Amino acid sequence: MKRVVVTGLGCITPIGNTVEQFRDSLNAGCSGIAPFDPNFPGGPPADPGLRFKTTAKVKGFDPVHNADQHLTSGVIVSADTSAQFGIVAARQAAAESGLLLHHDLTAIAIITGCACGGRAADEEANRQLYTRNARVPPTAILRTMASSGTSNIAIELGITGTVLNIATACASGTHAIGLAFHMVRAGIAPAAIAGGYEAPLTFGFLRAWDSMRVVSPTSCRPFALDRDGMTLGEGAAMMVLEPLDAALARGAHIYAEIVGFGMSADAHHITQPRAEGAGLAMRRALADAALSGIDEAARRVGYINAHGTGTPTNDAVEAAAIHQALGDLAPRIPVGATKSLTGHSIGAAGAIEALATILALDAGSLPPTAGVTEVDPGLNLDVIIGEARPLPQNKDLALSNSLAFGGLNAVLAFRRYVS
Amino acid sequence: MDDVESRIIELVAKSKNLTASDVRLDSTFDELQIDSLDKINLSFAVEEMFSIEIPDESLNSLKTVRDVVRGVETLRAAALPDAASS
Numbered sequence: 001m002k003r004v005v006v007t008g009l010g011c012i013t014p015i016g017n018t019v020e021q022f023r024d025s026l027n028a029g030c031s032g033i034a035p036f037d038p039n040f041p042g043g044p045p046a047d048p049g050l051r052f053k054t055t056a057k058v059k060g061f062d063p064v065h066n067a068d069q070h071l072t073s074g075v076i077v078s079a080d081t082s083a084q085f086g087i088v089a090a091r092q093a094a095a096e097s098g099l100l101l102h103h104d105l106t107a108i109a110i111i112t113g114c115a116c117g118g119r120a121a122d123e124e125a126n127r128q129l130y131t132r133n134a135r136v137p138p139t140a141i142l143r144t145m146a147s148s149g150t151s152n153i154a155i156e157l158g159i160t161g162t163v164l165n166i167a168t169a170c171a172s173g174t175h176a177i178g179l180a181f182h183m184v185r186a187g188i189a190p191a192a193i194a195g196g197y198e199a200p201l202t203f204g205f206l207r208a209w210d211s212m213r214v215v216s217p218t219s220c221r222p223f224a225l226d227r228d229g230m231t232l233g234e235g236a237a238m239m240v241l242e243p244l245d246a247a248l249a250r251g252a253h254i255y256a257e258i259v260g261f262g263m264s265a266d267a268h269h270i271t272q273p274r275a276e277g278a279g280l281a282m283r284r285a286l287a288d289a290a291l292s293g294i295d296e297a298a299r300r301v302g303y304i305n306a307h308g309t310g311t312p313t314n315d316a317v318e319a320a321a322i323h324q325a326l327g328d329l330a331p332r333i334p335v336g337a338t339k340s341l342t343g344h345s346i347g348a349a350g351a352i353e354a355l356a357t358i359l360a361l362d363a364g365s366l367p368p369t370a371g372v373t374e375v376d377p378g379l380n381l382d383v384i385i386g387e388a389r390p391l392p393q394n395k396d397l398a399l400s401n402s403l404a405f406g407g408l409n410a411v412l413a414f415r416r417y418v419s
Numbered sequence: 420m421d422d423v424e425s426r427i428i429e430l431v432a433k434s435k436n437l438t439a440s441d442v443r444l445d446s447t448f449d450e451l452q453i454d455s456l457d458k459i460n461l462s463f464a465v466e467e468m469f470s471i472e473i474p475d476e477s478l479n480s481l482k483t484v485r486d487v488v489r490g491v492e493t494l495r496a497a498a499l500p501d502a503a504s505s
Contacts, residue, residue, distance in 0.1 A: 064436060073436040077460055135467070138459045 001291050004184045004259075005417060006358055007252040008097025008240035010089035010195075013352055014056035014233055015341050017069070019092070023359050027388045029368040031341045032056040033219045033231050040203035042127045048203060052215045055201050056233030056343025058085065078142040079152055080118030085236035085348075086149030086197030087156060094157055097240035099191050102250055109162040109189035110153050111180040112238075113172025113196035115347035116205070117146035123204045146347075149197045149236075161189060167347065170307070171404035172196055174350030177239065178261035178412055184241050185258075185292065191246070195238035196351035206232065212271075220310030220344070222337030223319070223383045224372040230309040233343020237351040239358070256358040257415040259397070260289035260297065266407025273317045273403055278307075279324030281409035282399060286325070289413050294397070297413065298326055301333055302395025303366050305357040307403040308337020309344055318403060319379035334392065336360075336384040340370040350402035354412055357400040361416040364391045391416065423469075423495075424488050430464050431484055444485040451484075465491060471498065 009019045014032025016022035025032070036055045038048050061084070063071035069088045076084070090110070094100055099108065121143030128134035142148060147165035154163045162183065166175045173196025180194035209215050209232060216229030239255075247254050262284025266277035289297040307318055315337075323330045338356040345352060360366050365388045375383045391398075396416040403409050424444065432439045435451055442451065448458065458481065462473050465487060471494040481487055 073434065074454065074457060076436075077434065078456060135463070138456075138463055142456075 002185050002187060003244035003257060003292060004181050004241050005244045005247050005257050006239050006255040007242055007247045008093040008099065009255060009355060009358065010092025010096070011235065011237040011352065011355055012058055012061055012085040012089050013235035013237065013342055014058055017058070017060055022355065026338065026341065026356055026359060026367040027365055029341065029370045029387070031219070031370045032233070033343055041124065043203045050206055050210050052210065052217050054219050054231055056231055057201060058235050061085065063088065075152060078139050079148050080121055080143040080199065082114060082116070082118060082197050082199035083149030083152055085199060086112060086114070086195070086238065087152045089195060089197065089236040089238040090153040090193050091156065093238040093240050094193060097252060098250070099240050099242060100157060102246065103191040103242065105159050107161045107190050108159045109180055109183055109192040110150060110159055111176040111192060111194045112150045112165045113168070113174070113176040113347045113351060114146045114149060114165055114198055115167045115169050115172045116198055116200040118143040118148065119200045119202045119205055123202045153193065168408045168410070169404035169406055170344070170346055170349055171402035171408050171410040172347035172350065173237070173352070174354065174400065174402035174410035174412055175263070177351060177354050178263065178410055180241050181258045181261050184243060191240065191242035193238055193240055195236065196348035197236035198345045198348040199234040200346055201232060201234050214311050216310060219371055220340055221371040222306065222308035222310040222340050222369055223315050223335070223375055223379055223381060225374045225376045227310045227312060227315060227376070229311050230339070231343045233345040235342065235345045235348050235352055237348065237355040239355065254417045254419070256361045257417050258412065259292035259294050259415045260285040260413030262288055262411045264409045266409070268407050270406050273314060273407060275317050275320035275324055277407050278318060278321035278401065278403045278409045281411040282321060282325035282401065285399060285411040285413045289397070294415065297397060298329060300395055300397040301326065301329070301399060302392040303357070303360060303398040304333055304335045305353045305398065305400040306335050306337045307401045308339055308369070310337070310339065314403065315376070316379065318401065319381050322381065331380050332382060334366050334384050334389065335381045336367055337369045338367060340372070341367070350400070350410065353402070354400050357398045357414055361391065361398050361414055364416070366391060423491055426468060427465065427488050427491065428484060430468065431461065434461055434464070442484060444488065446484050448482055469495060471495060
């Protein structure tokens with residue numbers, strides 16, 4: 001088994017379109033959640049009839065005029081915004097790591113998470129079709145493919161190895177990184193680009209979530225006593241995974257080591273989570289770390305980046321899962337939920353939270369959970385609120401949880417890298 | 420430049436993020452880097468703009484901007500008698 005490290009990062013998010021911006025916002029607790037423009041194409045003017053008023057949108061993404069985000073006209077017309085986010089984030093990560101110069105392009109893997117595909121194109125085409133019997137543009141097919149970003153990353157970078165997209169709702173990005181980690185650790189792929197992308201904030205999508213009655217009227221406050229729901233978001237995060245020896249051989253910067261990955265299914269209910277399922281995925285991630293040479297992994301966990309959606313149900317069940325997985329250690333482990341800063345970007349969420357976890361370990365600084373003034377005492381968790389705090393001494397592992405609708409759970413275990 | 424020419428040049432330019440002055444009637448699709456997908460998209464936009472239907476067999480013969488203009492003019496002229504008689 002190879003030790004697997006992260007040597008390149010990239011992101012397009014509501015709190016930054018570069019890793020530096022993202023890290024600064026993260027540490028300062030600067031949230032990307034803000035009121036949205038209520039005038040949606042085809043929607044009622046001014047009042048969209050939604051119970052909530054905020055989302056977490058990406059700002060300043062301009063692939064036509066911004067050279068760093070440049071995409072060809074062919075990609076812009078044929079790829080949804082979600083895919084565009086993913087392509088640019090992957091480009092950043094690949095450029096930083098330099099993996100294209102050091103690994104076999106025919107064997108590198110690209111594994112992404114995108115659950116929603118190109119909702120904007122789908123909705124607009126259907127609106128035009130059903131309201132005026134309009135013809136559907138040929139690009140509608142290409143823009144709605146969830147794997148469009150995945151393919152375009154391969155095309156841009158010339159990578160012909162294992163290339164696939166995973167759609168497991170809110171756990172997609174975590175599943176993608178976890179599978180890539182296992183492939184690189186086992187030597188199936190010499191290196192991988194993994195992450196997630198999503199841009200689902202269309203009128204129809206927001207209306208559907210409104211009907212689910214799980215969206216906060218104001219903004220998500222994970223683990224707060226007064227938490228009242230999630231906030232929807234968008235964005236992308238990508239990372240380069242490669243064996244430690246390859247990274248060391250060329251002196252690449254190592255952000256963190258990935259040491260474990262655990263998956264499970266609740267096999268219970270399409271929306272109601274069970275603590276047993278999430279707890280099992282956490283235990284499996286910790287047990288998997290043994291294959292990466294980590295002993296007594298549970299005792300080394302100094303940070304949990306929770307799924308932490310801010311819904312009353314998720315946070316209570318996740319807290320119970322943390323207690324099940326970590327037992328007596330659970331109340332003393334710092335827990336944070338960066339969805340309070342980035343919103344919930346569905347298929348990209350796990351990747352963005354993995355990015356946050358990696359940066360937290362790299363800096364030894366755990367980002368605060370925004371908007372929370374009083375933690376729910378019934379959860380019995382040490383939730384990070386107010387300001388960033390240091391990674392506890394003698395702790396070098398962090399978990400990143402993703403618990404998807406449908407009971408699909410995925411948990412990554414990272415280790416702070418010290419050369 | 421007549422109306423059809425200028426509208427098609429605008430469409431071509433917009434589809435490739437160019438200005439209209441970058442596109443000439445004699446510009447070839449190769450010069451403009453219009454690939455097969457671009458051609459399908461451009462044809463769709465032209466069909467929508469001029470309310471015509473470009474036959475599949477004509478698509479392959481389009482190599483320049485002028486070909487598109489001529490094709491549109493031909494299709495519109497062919498449609499006129501029907502329009503006049505309706």
